[in-house]
Amino acid sequence: MSTATPQENEKPCRQCKQIKPLLAFSRLKGKADGYKEICDECQGFNQQERHRRVAAQRAMWLQGQEREDRRQMEWARRVALRQAQETRWQELENWYLQQPDRRCRACQQLLPASAFDSTSSANGFVLYTRCKACHALLLERRQVACCMCQKKTLRVDFISQLKGYALCGMGTSLSLCCKRCEASFLALPEPEQRVLIRSCCERTFPIGQVIYAEVDPETHEIRYVGRTSKPKRRHAQHLLEAASVTNGADSKVCHTRSSWIQTLAERGLKPCMRIIRSVEVSPYVAEWEQRYIWYGIQQGWNLLNCEAANEALVARIKNAHLDFLNAPFETLVQQNFFPAYGFAYFLRTWYESEYVS
Known part of the structure; x- marks a missing residue:
């Protein structure tokens, strides 16, 4: 606080207590000296503080509104999910009643x-x-x-x-x-x-892992890529799985492996299994399965694997200038095809060749 005596054409600011020239104060009618009691600098500071408080209050209000909107959306989502589940359970119950022993x-x-x-x-x-x-x-x-x-x-x-x-x-x-x-x-x-x-x-991943393809008996196209250590049993499982498909009340045509095999069976046909790679390091079989699926999509195979239904992934694969069967694993990680610290990365890091018999 300034203790000096104001000179002529000076006055103290009531807020900052500093003695300043009258030019530092705005005029105000009705005052004895014709000037405001607070200097322009303090007035500007006060105005900024008011704007800050108003902005903070508005931000808090908006956050509250967003929380309320999220709460309402979550409530609506749960209600819709519960209704969908109840409808599905009713469909399942009715479907059970129609099934023979x-x-x-x-x-x-x-x-x-x-x-x-x-x-x-x-x-x-x-x-x-x-x-x-x-x-x-x-x-x-x-x-x-x-x-x-x-x-x-x-x-x-x-x-x-x-x-x-x-x-x-x-x-x-x-x-x-x-x-x-x-x-x-x-x-x-x-x-x-x-x-x-x-x-x-x-x-x-026991020894004997292979990458196999299910091939269309008429067009000889590869329609599905998978992995197994027991090819004959896996092929039989696919045929049995398709034969056991029973349509529900709201069934719809869908391009899946099972529906494809079922369609062939209705015409007296069945797919052929072809072994396309024997995997020397068995734990790497899942990685090689992904490589062959990506390679097949890149080559235009009409695959029924779920990856082929992912439009964004398909676009990335076709735009990638990579040989998926020969590209180094690190390159596929850098290109975000295999996630860093994902399962394939774990196997590559912890199951090293020097430990493989």
């Missing part, structure tokens, strides 16, 4: 359709070939052991990431260790971790 492929009992679980497909609903009891036993047998505690565990109870790398992707996953044993696994020296990872990879 069927024989379980495992226990061979003739049971009502309600004794079988079902799943949705592009063509409607499909009953499992095993009854609920036999299907539960199958799932129990498919449980795999944790590499640490050796206890058989549900797949959902295994870790899904390791050191930032994804342990699932490309339609498969690696059951390494259960969530309870994660800390114990991470405490192991890296060489021991690699041995366990290699063992689990070879359990998940």
Whole structure:
């Protein structure tokens, strides 16, 4: 605060307490000296502060409106989802009532359709070939052991990431260790971790992995690309899967592998399986499956794989100047075809050639 005595043509500002020339004040009628009590500089500061407060209040109001809009949209989405689920459940219930008794492929009992679980497909609903009891036993047998505690565990109870790398992707996953044993696994020296990872990879992808194609018997076009270690069984599964498709109330024509094979079967035909690559390093089979699908799309194959229905991906593939069958893995990562720290990246990093027998 200034303690000096104002001179002629000067006065103190009531806000900043500084003595300033009268020219620093705006005129105001009705005042003894004809000037405002607050200098122009302080007035400008006050005006900026008012604008800031108003802007902050408006921003808070807009945020509140956005939260309310999101809340309303989420509520509407949940209502629509619940209504869709109720409609689907009613359709499924009515569909079950129309299904004849069927024989379980495992226990061979003739049971009502309600004794079988079902799943949705592009063509409607499909009953499992095993009854609920036999299907539960199958799932129990498919449980795999944790590499640490050796206890058989549900797949959902295994870790899904390791050191930032994804342990699932490309339609498969690696059951390494259960969530309870994660800390114990991470405490192991890296060489021991690699041995366990290699063992689990070879359990998940046993020797004999191949990339196969399902070929149209008339046009000889490749229509589907897949991977397996048991080609004959996989081909039989495809034929059985198509034969078991039963249309629901709202079924519609859809270009899927099953509907294609079913259409062939109605004409007394069936696809041929062709082995297009034997994968030397078995854990890399999922990567090679993706490479061949991308290569096929690039070459104009009329594929029924889900990737071929992704218009954005198809455009990227066709615009990429890459040889997908020979491009280095790192190049495909740089081009964002394989995600960095995705499952393929994990296998390339932790299942190295020097550890492959």
